Amino acid sequence: MEYYRKSNAPTSTVTRDLELLMKKTENVYETVVIVSRRADQIAVEMKQKLNKKLEEFASYSDNLEEVFENREQIEISKFYERLPKPTLIALQEWEEDKIFFRNPDRSLK
Numbered sequence: 001m002e003y004y005r006k007s008n009a010p011t012s013t014v015t016r017d018l019e020l021l022m023k024k025t026e027n028v029y030e031t032v033v034i035v036s037r038r039a040d041q042i043a044v045e046m047k048q049k050l051n052k053k054l055e056e057f058a059s060y061s062d063n064l065e066e067v068f069e070n071r072e073q074i075e076i077s078k079f080y081e082r083l084p085k086p087t088l089i090a091l092q093e094w095e096e097d098k099i100f101f102r103n104p105d106r107s108l109k
Helices: 028-056 071-082 086-095
Strands: none
Touching: 028 086, 071 086
């Protein structure tokens, strides 16, 4: 699932309305935890995809001092560098109500 390629998240930091961000949880700290956990999930997935794609073009040699610059690897790396950061994607998902979360403490009340 490479949804982050199609994400309309900004590629640079933007100012956010704190009241809107914490509207669902009514707690800024809970919102930060939820968004940061989602950002961690996205970062892990992006890293796995990047490593898998780079591995396809890897060239191994017996001499450890030789470094091969593979054009495909460089282009793939540049593409991933231009993608929005995981935190920005997670914030965009939060604003679009695409993140499911539950707080077990609230269900007990």
